[in-house]
Amino acid sequence: MVELLSYQIFLSIGIIFLQVWYTCLLNLEKITAWWSSRLNNIISISGGGVISVSGGSGSSTHIIEIIIRYLPVWTILSLGIYALSMVLVRVHTMKDCPEAAVELAKEIEMAKESLRRKGLVI
Amino acid sequence: MLYSIILPTYNERDNLPLIAQFIHDTFTAANLSYEIVVVDDSSPDNTLAVAKSLQKLFGEEQFRIVSRPGKLGLGSAYSAGLKASSGQRIILMDADLSHHPRYIPEMIAVMDENPSYGNGTKKRKKPDIVSGTRYRKGGGVSGWDTKRKLTSCGANFLASFLLQTGGASDLTGSFRLYERHAIEQILPQVKCTGYAFQMEILVRAHKAGMIIGEVPIVFVDRIYGESKLGANEIIMYLKGLMNLFFTT
Numbered sequence: 001m002v003e004l005l006s007y008q009i010f011l012s013i014g015i016i017f018l019q020v021w022y023t024c025l026l027n028l029e030k031i032t033a034w035w036s037s038r039l040n041n042i043i044s045i046s047g048g049g050v051i052s053v054s055g056g057s058g059s060s061t062h063i064i065e066i067i068i069r070y071l072p073v074w075t076i077l078s079l080g081i082y083a084l085s086m087v088l089v090r091v092h093t094m095k096d097c098p099e100a101a102v103e104l105a106k107e108i109e110m111a112k113e114s115l116r117r118k119g120l121v122i
Numbered sequence: 123m124l125y126s127i128i129l130p131t132y133n134e135r136d137n138l139p140l141i142a143q144f145i146h147d148t149f150t151a152a153n154l155s156y157e158i159v160v161v162d163d164s165s166p167d168n169t170l171a172v173a174k175s176l177q178k179l180f181g182e183e184q185f186r187i188v189s190r191p192g193k194l195g196l197g198s199a200y201s202a203g204l205k206a207s208s209g210q211r212i213i214l215m216d217a218d219l220s221h222h223p224r225y226i227p228e229m230i231a232v233m234d235e236n237p238s239y240g241n242g243t244k245k246r247k248k249p250d251i252v253s254g255t256r257y258r259k260g261g262g263v264s265g266w267d268t269k270r271k272l273t274s275c276g277a278n279f280l281a282s283f284l285l286q287t288g289g290a291s292d293l294t295g296s297f298r299l300y301e302r303h304a305i306e307q308i309l310p311q312v313k314c315t316g317y318a319f320q321m322e323i324l325v326r327a328h329k330a331g332m333i334i335g336e337v338p339i340v341f342v343d344r345i346y347g348e349s350k351l352g353a354n355e356i357i358m359y360l361k362g363l364m365n366l367f368f369t370t
Contacts, residue, residue: 003329006285006367083279090275095262100340104219111143120139120179 017075024068035064125149125156125226126209129217130199132162135169137219142176142185148223154230159207160217161188161199196319197312204305212300218344221297225254225339229299232335249335250304251327253290254297260338261292270343277359281321284367288328290336293321297339304332316355318362325370 004012024031067074127145131138142158149156158180160173170189177185188206190199200214211233215221229252255261257278263271274294281293294317304327314322324334 006370009286010284083283087272087275087279090257090279091268091271094257094271094275095340096266097262097264097340097342100222100262100264100342101344104222104342104344107144108140108219111140111147114143114147115139115179118179120175 017072021068021071024071028065028068031068032062032065036062123155123211124209125154125211125213125230126159126203126207127156127213127215127223128159128161128200128203128207129215130161130163130196130203131165131169131173131217132193133165133167133169134217135165135167135172137217138169138172139176141217141219141223142180144219145223145226146180148226152227152230154227157184157186157207157209159186159188159203161190161203161206163190163193163199195315197309197315200305201309204309210302212302212305213298214300214305215297220342220344221254221339222342225297225337226299228337229254229335232337233299233301247333250301250332251324252299252335252337253292253324254295254339255290255292255336256295256339256341257291258336258338261340262338263341263343265343273356277317281363284363285321285325285370286328287321287325288334290324290328290334292336293324295339295341296320297341298323308332314362314365316358316362318359318366322362322366325366329370 129138129141134141138160145156145158162170162173164170170187173185173187177187179185186206188202190202204212211230213226213229215223232252233249235248256263257275266274278291278293281287282290287293307330308323308326311326312319312322327334
């Protein structure tokens, strides 16, 4: 296994991501066409009763176009949401133990007594 | 097997006798041999005098003192304590009673791979380091408000996201059991200070191929109202994090 430093791992992921995004942007029309034809196939198979949300082949901007054009924004947004939810879950599940403080206070008293008996003078 | 417990102290004259008594109780109950190494950075409240009277009480063999001329930092305190210790396993913990010694036998059991204790390691290999974690099931904190919890979880998440830490859940915790060879190998490499210090130990240990086990602990914060976490601490932490990001 190649031993990479942390920043190198992030750098390589970033470069691969940019490469993929760049390729998608270059072939945007092809992807949009393929996606709308796929949607039309699904609509016709399901009997035509489904309302096309993105406006079908007649609209000017497809949802897939918006997704691809702003892919870095969506990625960063999802990363942020992931981070926030992980932290909030952790904070929520972190157990509060007030009984530990009470127990500690008791043990402190017992320890003080022990030390006094052994002859410790502070 | 002798266990060395290194306690860096600064103004702990009230807590030092108590932690010594707790350690004594825990180890005699578990039938294990121990030694305490107190590293005092010339505490103005005369912790050294308290340490000396404890030394008379517990014996010079079991209670060693390293006195240093001033506040020289946690890393060098650990190094100094390590040099003065003679145990095969080292325990590093806080002397302010936020860490309770009763978790030490559990850590030892995890290190010895006793099957009756559920540990956090994914592979069944013997851990070189057992870390006390506040975040896993069975662990917890006492005396933290939500803001403090948020900073701690946020810092830990950021570090585990950016760095290669091998799945350790509590990177900033300072209650750990080390095999002697593990801490002797890692400690000289550690350069960060503050909260990032504990994190760097785990990251470098993971890089060196060491196995890190975990035991849930309860952290009792008794310093009410005093803010240990200023903006300066946070900046130091982020600096340390960035340093590790680019060098490990």
